[in-house]
Amino acid sequence: MINxxxxxxxxSLFFIHPSYGLQHSMSDSHSMSGHHSMNxxxxxxxxxxNHNNLPLGCERISGEKNITVSAGQRYAKEIPGTIFGMSExxxxxxxxxxxxxxxxxxxxxxxQWMVHGLPKYLYPAGMFHIESMAGKSxxxxxxxxxxxxxxxxxxxxxxxxxxxMRGQLVVGEGNxxxxxxxxxxxxxxxxxxxxxxxxxxxxxxxFLGYSLTSWLxxxxxxx
Amino acid sequence: MQIxxxxxxxxxxxxxxxxxxxxxxxxxxxxDMRLTLTSWFGAENYRPLPQxxxxxxxxxxxxxxEDPSGWRASQIIDGVNIEESLPCLADNxxxxxxxxxxxxxxxxxxxxxxGLSSDAIVKGRDLDGDGDPDEIHIRLEVAELNGSSPISKRxxxxxxxxxxxxxxxxxxxxxxxxxxxxxFETQEARYSLKLPSPAxxxxxxxxxxxxxxxxxxxxxxxxxxxxxxxxxxxxxxxxDGVPLTSELPILPGQSRTYDLxxxxxxxxxxxxxxxPHVHVQMGLQGLFIIEENRPNNNLQTxxxxxxxxxxPSQSLKESYDSEYDLHYLDLDKExxxxxxxxxxxxxxxxxxxxxxxxxxxNVDYFTLNGRSFPYTFRESxxxxxxxxxxxxxxxxxxSKGIALHTHGHKFTVIERDGVKLPKLSQTxxxxxxxxxxxxxxxxxxxxxxxxxxxxxxxxxxxDHQNKGTTxxxxxxxxxxxxxxxxxxxxxxxxxxxxxxxYAQYFSxxxxxxxxxxxxxxxxxxxxxxxxxxxxxxRILLLTLFFGSFLAILRSIFTxxxxxxx
Numbered sequence: 001m002i003n004x005x006x007x008x009x010x011x012s013l014f015f016i017h018p019s020y021g022l023q024h025s026m027s028d029s030h031s032m033s034g035h036h037s038m039n040x041x042x043x044x045x046x047x048x049x050n051h052n053n054l055p056l057g058c059e060r061i062s063g064e065k066n067i068t069v070s071a072g073q074r075y076a077k078e079i080p081g082t083i084f085g086m087s088e089x090x091x092x093x094x095x096x097x098x099x100x101x102x103x104x105x106x107x108x109x110x111x112q113w114m115v116h117g118l119p120k121y122l123y124p125a126g127m128f129h130i131e132s133m134a135g136k137s138x139x140x141x142x143x144x145x146x147x148x149x150x151x152x153x154x155x156x157x158x159x160x161x162x163x164x165m166r167g168q169l170v171v172g173e174g175n176x177x178x179x180x181x182x183x184x185x186x187x188x189x190x191x192x193x194x195x196x197x198x199x200x201x202x203x204x205x206x207f208l209g210y211s212l213t214s215w216l217x218x219x220x221x222x223x
Numbered sequence: 224m225q226i227x228x229x230x231x232x233x234x235x236x237x238x239x240x241x242x243x244x245x246x247x248x249x250x251x252x253x254x255d256m257r258l259t260l261t262s263w264f265g266a267e268n269y270r271p272l273p274q275x276x277x278x279x280x281x282x283x284x285x286x287x288x289e290d291p292s293g294w295r296a297s298q299i300i301d302g303v304n305i306e307e308s309l310p311c312l313a314d315n316x317x318x319x320x321x322x323x324x325x326x327x328x329x330x331x332x333x334x335x336x337x338g339l340s341s342d343a344i345v346k347g348r349d350l351d352g353d354g355d356p357d358e359i360h361i362r363l364e365v366a367e368l369n370g371s372s373p374i375s376k377r378x379x380x381x382x383x384x385x386x387x388x389x390x391x392x393x394x395x396x397x398x399x400x401x402x403x404x405x406x407f408e409t410q411e412a413r414y415s416l417k418l419p420s421p422a423x424x425x426x427x428x429x430x431x432x433x434x435x436x437x438x439x440x441x442x443x444x445x446x447x448x449x450x451x452x453x454x455x456x457x458x459x460x461x462x463d464g465v466p467l468t469s470e471l472p473i474l475p476g477q478s479r480t481y482d483l484x485x486x487x488x489x490x491x492x493x494x495x496x497x498x499p500h501v502h503v504q505m506g507l508q509g510l511f512i513i514e515e516n517r518p519n520n521n522l523q524t525x526x527x528x529x530x531x532x533x534x535p536s537q538s539l540k541e542s543y544d545s546e547y548d549l550h551y552l553d554l555d556k557e558x559x560x561x562x563x564x565x566x567x568x569x570x571x572x573x574x575x576x577x578x579x580x581x582x583x584x585n586v587d588y589f590t591l592n593g594r595s596f597p598y599t600f601r602e603s604x605x606x607x608x609x610x611x612x613x614x615x616x617x618x619x620x621x622s623k624g625i626a627l628h629t630h631g632h633k634f635t636v637i638e639r640d641g642v643k644l645p646k647l648s649q650t651x652x653x654x655x656x657x658x659x660x661x662x663x664x665x666x667x668x669x670x671x672x673x674x675x676x677x678x679x680x681x682x683x684x685x686d687h688q689n690k691g692t693t694x695x696x697x698x699x700x701x702x703x704x705x706x707x708x709x710x711x712x713x714x715x716x717x718x719x720x721x722x723x724x725y726a727q728y729f730s731x732x733x734x735x736x737x738x739x740x741x742x743x744x745x746x747x748x749x750x751x752x753x754x755x756x757x758x759x760x761r762i763l764l765l766t767l768f769f770g771s772f773l774a775i776l777r778s779i780f781t782x783x784x785x786x787x788x
Contacts, residue, residue: 043341045400073476081567083440083475107476109364109436110340110398116407125407131400133340134436134478156402158366158380158416162373162566163440180373187373191565 046140047129051098053122057146058096065097069113071132071155071165072106079183081191082164084111084155089167089182091153093144097171100141105132112155115169119145148172229782232775239772246764273753277746278739281732284386286725287311287601287717295716301330303521306533306545309709311601311716314527315414322524323534325356338415343398344524350430354519359425360432361524362398365439365507366416367391369559373566380404380412385595385694387731390559390588393505395420395445395493397525398436415527418593419550419620420493420509422526424536427488427516434480435473440568442472442497443507445481448660449491449641450511452483464496472497488515488538489641490616490662500581504558508620510548510662513641514538529592530603544611549603550593551657551686551702553586553621556695586622589691589701596694597728599704600718607669607708609679615665619657625691625702627655629667631682632706633674638664651675654687667706679708681718694734 054061068087075085084107093099103113114129123142132138144151148171155165168174168181180187195201249267252260288311297307300320308314317336321329325346326339334341340362347358369378369389378389380403396416405411425431435445446464454469456462461470462481473479495507510529514522517537526532529548532539539546558581561574588595592603605613615634619625633651636644640662651674655663668675676682685692685703694700707718727733727743741749 043400073474081569083568108478109438109476110400112402114402127407129401156404157364157438158368158403158412159370159440160438162370162379163568166373187566189373189376189566191567191570 043133044136044138045129045131046138047131048123048127048142049140050122050128050142053143055096055119055122055143055145058143060096061098061143062094062096063098064100065093066100066102067091068102068104070104070106071111071113074106076164079164082182084160085164085182086113086167089153090170090184091167092170092174095144095146095148095172098141098143100139101130102137102139103130103132104137105134108134110134110157111160111165112157114154114156115142116152116154117149118142118151144169144171148175150174150176150178152178229779232779235775236772236779239768239775243765243768243772246761246768248758248761270757273755275747275750276753278732278737278742278751281730281738283726284729286597286729287715289715301333303534306531306535308531308533309606309712309716310604313602314530314533316533318415318525318527319523319533322526323521325359325524338399338401338413340398340400346524351428351516353516355426355521357426357429359429359524360434361423362434362436363395363420363445364398364436365443366394366396366403366412367439367562368394368412368416368418368506369563371563371566377410378563379410380416381410382412382417382593383598384418384554384588384590384593385598385700385734386729388588388595388694388734390554390556391505391562392418392554392559393439393502393507394418395435395495395507395509397421397527417528418506418590419529419552420507422510422512422529422548422550422616423493424512424514424522424524424526424532425485426514426520426522426536427485430482430484432480432482434478436478437473437475440475441502441572442466442474443495443502444470444472444479444497445493446496446499447481447483447491447493447511449489449662450483450493450513451485451487452481456480456482466497485513487641488513489638490618490664491641492618492620492660492662494620494660498576501558501575501579503620504555504581504622506552506554508552510550510616510618512548512616517541528602531606539614542612543614544608545606545613547603547605547613547615549591549615549617551617551619551621551625551627552590552593553623553691554588554590555584555622556587557584581622586690587695589621589686589693591702591704595700596692596703597699597725599702600725601716603704604712604716604718605667605684605704605706606712607676607679607706609669609671609708611669613667613669615667616662617657617665618662619659622659624659624688625657626687627657627663627684628687629653629682629684629706631678631680632667632669632676632684634668635666636663637666638662669708679710681708681711681720682706697734697736698740699728700734 070087073084075087076082105111112131118126120126128142130138130140151169153167153169154161164182166182168178177185179185294316295308295313298305298316300316303320303323305316305319317333320333321337321339326341326343327345343362345360346356350357368380368382369391372379381389383389399415405413437443444464453462463469466472491511493509493511495502514536515538520537522536523534526548529550532546535546558579562571565571591599633653635649635651671678683705692698692701692703711719713719724743732738739749739751
């Protein structure tokens with residue numbers, strides 16, 4: 001069993017793209033104008049909603065899942081080093097589930113709940129996107145594909161993902177956690193939180209180790 | 224046995240000393256010794272100097288990218304007349320139309336193409352009955368460009384001020400809809416997120432509200448520098464943007480509305496007033512222009528990234544043919560990099576507001592309308608036509624003074640800090656000293672009379688303080704741009720220059736100081752010379768011999784000591 005896992009890791013070193021798990025927001029070239037289905041209410045937006053079209057590999061909709069997500073700086077207060085946040089940053093659903101997201105924005109500025117990497121034949125640019133204006137709640141529906149996979153969910157306003165609004169949607173078993181999911185996984189690059197005088201501290205400890213050991217050696221020789 | 228050994232060692236020592244003499248480069252001999260040797264043997268033989276090596280073949284960007292969407296042409300959108308913008312990169316005309324009509328009055332399609340939120344610029348009633356709206360509600364957001372990420376060492380939401388130059392920047396931006404980047408494949412900031420913060424235009428007497436929605440992770444405010452605004456707003460709250468005297472700063476995720484009904488026209492300024500020595504310098508500043516009241520004066524409320532005003536006001540059209548907003552800003556790379564080093568807001572705040580000491584600081588980048596040369600040639604050329612006249616509204620938002628100089632023209636200052644100058648002091652000049660945050664309104668005429676202009680051409684205009692023409696010390700860079708007669712522009716909007724090829728300046732390597740500045744002129748003369756490998760080998764041998772010399776010396780000494788004890 002362990003052997004199998006190790007082999008898996010070994011093979012993945014060769015076959016998996018090095019940036020795996022680090023998704024920014026990459027997939028197809030795309031512009032905000034044009035062919036996306038939009039519907040506005042108080043300026044809020046749902047893009048690429050999908051109630052009935054089944055992804056390949058889904059014979060029917062396997063179930064319904066209603067998820068309510070709240071967003072705002074309030075949710076960042078519990079998590080050190082963040083400024084914006086969501087009520088949860090990880091959602092688990094079964095393959096082929098019809099997911100309805102109610103995205104409540106508790107701040108006085110815009111926020112987004114955006115999924116990436118969905119199949120492009122159903123979702124232009126592989127994206128499902130809800131944008132809620134200040135204090136507004138917006139609801140949108142889409143159907144997740146049949147494969148086990150982790151999808152990046154984030155707010156694509158400048159620095160909102162980096163400052164906490166980064167989550168993952170896990171379909172089925174998933175295929176490995178993404179990095180830097182707020183409160184769930186570690187950042188790939190972690191800042192340093194060490195004291196400034198670390199170098200002196202280590203020198204003192206080095207000296208301590210040296211003198212202690214040589215003292216012990218001398219004691220032993222004397223005996 | 225021991226004695227034999229040490230004898231061998233002494234022999235080795237002598238051999239090593241001799242070899243060191245042999246490999247010691249003769250050009251390092253003492254001066255007198257060299258003279259004596261010359262008197263005996265004459266000069267040394269010629270050893271060719273290293274050949275020139277070409278450093279470049281480095282990749283260059285296209286100087287003037289195509290304009291497939293036809294943004295440069297003059298056009299009418301939703302009934303709004305939008306003037307042509309000849310240089311390579313033009314403002315989005317749909318944005319211009321939305322700024323003129325208001326995002327609440329423009330057609331759905333235009334609004335979508337502008338990328339603006341439907342409440343970005345809300346225009347209300349015509350209060351004085353002169354045919355234009357006088358209730359204006361502007362919504363601003365705050366965006367970080369070239370910031371950091373927990374998953375990447377490269378900047379995110381990128382904005383290049385020059386090829387490959389991405390300093391950390393903060394800007395006010397119109398309220399947008401959708402993503403901060405152009406598309407999913409790139410980290411490039413979308414078109415509307417740019418330096419400088421937009422120039423804002425309102426009319427004298429307008430009832431103006433400005434809501435600042437703080438989308439950034441630090442506290443900010445809005446201060447209306449020079450514009451006629453009350454200390455207290457219509458709700459009885461502080462209105463000056465100063466955290467100490469006026470109001471609490473706007474925290475992340477919060478918003479606040481400022482208001483004003485300016486009685487006086489003029490070119491003013493707006494900026495954040497929280498830790499202003501850092502926040503203003505980071506780019507949270509823009510032109511705030513109050514136009515004179517005229518009938519049917521439908522203003523272009525925002526001019527993104529400053530530059531040419533494509534839908535100018537009625538008052539401008541009375542006396543000028545074109546209008547340009549020019550925003551000068553210098554940047555300190557040691558400040559900008561602080562938002563790129565960490566992803567923790569607490570550490571960023573410490574780094575920017577305690578570790579960074581502006582009294583020890585120096586600026587490195589010099590931008591005009593958010594770009595440095597050669598990018599300035601894409602978007603901030605002033606296009607002249609003989610006999611015409613342009614009004615320039617100029618602000619120096621940088622931390623140092625600017626000596627604004629025009630080639631081929633003498634201009635006249637008509638207003639300073641939004642106040643008209645008396646006729647007597649309106650004399651032509653070609654260098655203008657601008658203090659930090661100072662505004663000048665300039666009359667630039669293209670009348671070929673030997674003073675106003677010496678004729679059509681491609682005439683530079685730039686800060687004549689030498690460092691202003693560099694990008695981190697590399698020239699040509701900085702805020703160099705040009706006044707170009709229309710006849711000197713090609714189809715794509717690029718000036719038909721007669722000198723050096725531009726390609727080298729459109730390479731990031733040039734501004735990384737990797738390309739010899741005159742290499743393209745005549746490589747044999749000015750390229751980088753190769754390395755003197757023979758001398759290098761001699762030096763390495765010398766150090767090798769010296770190393771073993773020391774080792775033998777040490778072994779001799781230790782043996783001696785052992786012998787004694």
